[in-house]
Amino acid sequence: MGDYLQEIASRLVGYDTVSQKSNVEAMAYLGNHLEEHGFRVTLQRAEVAGVPKANLIAFAGPPEPDGLILSGHVDTVPFLDQPGWTRDPLTLGVEDDRVYGRGTSDMKIFLAQCVDAAAVLDLRRLTRPVVFLFTADEEVGCLGAERLMPELSDLLGNIPKPRLAWIGEPTSYKVFHTHKGVAVFSISVRGMGGHSSTPETGVNAIAVVAKVINTIGQYQAELRAAPSAEFAELFPDSPYPTLNFGLVRGGTAGNMIAEQCTIQVSYRPLPKADPLDCLHEITRRVQALDLVDFSGSSHQASVEFSKPLVVPPLFSPRETPLEGALFDVADQQTSGGAPFATDGCQFASGGIASLICGPGDLDQAHQPNESIRRETFENGTSRILSVIEKLCMAEQF
Numbered sequence: 001m002g003d004y005l006q007e008i009a010s011r012l013v014g015y016d017t018v019s020q021k022s023n024v025e026a027m028a029y030l031g032n033h034l035e036e037h038g039f040r041v042t043l044q045r046a047e048v049a050g051v052p053k054a055n056l057i058a059f060a061g062p063p064e065p066d067g068l069i070l071s072g073h074v075d076t077v078p079f080l081d082q083p084g085w086t087r088d089p090l091t092l093g094v095e096d097d098r099v100y101g102r103g104t105s106d107m108k109i110f111l112a113q114c115v116d117a118a119a120v121l122d123l124r125r126l127t128r129p130v131v132f133l134f135t136a137d138e139e140v141g142c143l144g145a146e147r148l149m150p151e152l153s154d155l156l157g158n159i160p161k162p163r164l165a166w167i168g169e170p171t172s173y174k175v176f177h178t179h180k181g182v183a184v185f186s187i188s189v190r191g192m193g194g195h196s197s198t199p200e201t202g203v204n205a206i207a208v209v210a211k212v213i214n215t216i217g218q219y220q221a222e223l224r225a226a227p228s229a230e231f232a233e234l235f236p237d238s239p240y241p242t243l244n245f246g247l248v249r250g251g252t253a254g255n256m257i258a259e260q261c262t263i264q265v266s267y268r269p270l271p272k273a274d275p276l277d278c279l280h281e282i283t284r285r286v287q288a289l290d291l292v293d294f295s296g297s298s299h300q301a302s303v304e305f306s307k308p309l310v311v312p313p314l315f316s317p318r319e320t321p322l323e324g325a326l327f328d329v330a331d332q333q334t335s336g337g338a339p340f341a342t343d344g345c346q347f348a349s350g351g352i353a354s355l356i357c358g359p360g361d362l363d364q365a366h367q368p369n370e371s372i373r374r375e376t377f378e379n380g381t382s383r384i385l386s387v388i389e390k391l392c393m394a395e396q397f
Helices: 003-014 024-036 104-120 143-155 205-224 277-287 321-330 344-348 374-392
Strands: 040-048 051-060 068-073 093-095 098-100 130-135 164-167 175-179 182-190 242-250 260-268 302-305 309-311 335-338 353-356 371-373
Touching: 003 024, 003 104, 003 374, 024 040, 024 051, 024 104, 024 130, 040 143, 051 143, 068 104, 068 374, 098 104, 098 374, 104 130, 104 371, 104 374, 130 143, 143 344, 164 321, 164 344, 175 321, 182 205, 182 277, 205 242, 205 260, 205 277, 260 277, 277 302, 321 353, 321 374, 344 353, 371 374
Parallel strands: 068 130, 068 164, 164 353, 175 335
Antiparallel strands: 040 051, 051 130, 093 098, 098 371, 175 353, 182 260, 182 302, 182 309, 242 260
16 A cells, blocks of 8 residues: 555545535645645635635646546535444544545545545646546535536636546446436425314424325335336436435424424436426425315415425436546446436536546445445556546547
């Protein structure tokens, strides 16, 4: 295991970059190392709900077209109060064939490998630019990449914006050219409160939410029963939009009629579809409900939908030079669909086609005692260097 790679990985895992916290210190650390290796570095700063955030843009090479972006996010999901941890999430642990710590699979190790590759990259040999884009707030809706894209061309200066991006999300080195989108919204039900001994005098918001959940559940079953033939091969486990109830909050006390209840709903639309189609159908069905509870009361509840957070699907073109290079280094022959969303959907808005392929394992992402295979930890740098060699050091594709 290279000492420099382990140093970068250890420091990066040690930064608490849960999405709700600042990532600026971690980005500055990475930027300082990339500057030492000859890259021009800019931090695009923002303040989100009073919290300082930064995206990192670093590039090297001549101002030629057809460069390569290597990208990943530095934010992680929360670990406090997550059951199952038996080690310090912010300490890189190397044991036998695993490397442990929050973000090891998703996806700080890929970022550390990028910096490790930059340390040995002969910038004089570059015939096309290499660009690193490290983003904030990917885990909460790809919001850092959304902030980055309108300014990316200006931030790159005289470097033409590359048309290809390699996103190192955890795929066990499988190659994905497409992924589903995400839509997240809340449904709030307001009833009429009162004493629980006389439920017929009010309308129980929790009971009405139960009707809403049942209605959405029936819709989910219909989607599952009508899988997409077009996407059956790319998403074999779920060739249809999937839905989830993430949060429910309601009521004040056990002896009171619940006056308000809110649920958070999310779904993952297929590529090529309008990501709001499912929301429109859910809204139509909920608005058609008789919003009374089960007490015999004639009082009606009211329902309000929040504005949705929408992450679009991704569908990148096939047979690009990047696909061929990744097939070679990942020992793959086919490209499929990722069940999760990535910053690639935001890059697509700027004409950048992304492929998803990384050293981490999806079954470790967001898990307690998150880890990555030691083998892929150690050999990831050489794979990055190989792809850069093929795309940015060759005279022609």
